[in-house]
Amino acid sequence: MRLLLTSDTHLPVRAKLLPDQLLAELxxxxVVFHAGDWVDEATLDLFSRHSRRLVGVYGNNDGPGLRARLPEVARADLGGLRFGVVxxxxxxxxxEARCAARFPxxxxxxxGHSHIPWDTTAATGLRLLNPGSPTDRRRQPHCTYLTATVADGTLTEVNLHRLPPR
Structure with missing residues (x-):
């Protein structure tokens, strides 16, 4: 099972369009994960139209329309693994300790939120993944997103994709 993980698209505030490379991955x-800060409902609609399955949440920059359509926390059981999105x-x-206690x-x-890619594992075994942002690199050298594979109850091939400068 192939996964696409993204967050903090911030359209049309930080960018006018999503990168072609990310759009091609949808x-x-x-399964596509989006960890919030869509900003624009049209972006949610685009992801919904072009994704086989979308698991998304709202972020701190998302207004009432997005909050009405998305949860604060989402969960999905995929290929023997229990995923959460916040x-x-x-x-x-x-x-790591804080998230392991909150999501045992x-x-x-x-x-998402920080726009900083993150891949660590808590002492409990909880894997934490932040794909960064495909449109707003902030203090990072590149805009980014993640892909991964789930097979036989294992998360493999977690890859950070760096997007070309715009």
Whole structure:
């Protein structure tokens, strides 16, 4: 099962369009995760139209329309793994322990907000993944997103994709 993970698209505030490379990945993925800060309902509609399955949440920059359509926390059981999605997890220091305590039932937590790619594992085994942002690199050298594979109850081939400068 092929996964696409993204967050913090911030359209049309930080960028006018999504990168072509990310758009091309949408129909290739079996499941698309979006960890919030869509900003524009049209972006949610685009993801919904071009994704086989979309698991998304709202972020702190998402208004009432998006909050009415998306949960704060989403969960999905995929290929023997229990996934969760949330926008914000708080400061980097102590993140693993804090998230493991908040989500003891999960195997993988996808989050956003910081625009900083993140891939760590808590002492409990919870894998934490932040795909960064495909449109707003902030203090990072590149805009980014993640892909991964689920096979036989294992998350494999977690790859950070760097997007070309716009």
């Amino acid at each position: 129909p290739r993925a079996d 926008h914000e997890t708080g400061p980097a220091q102590g993140r 039932e999960l195997d993988v937590l996808v989050f």
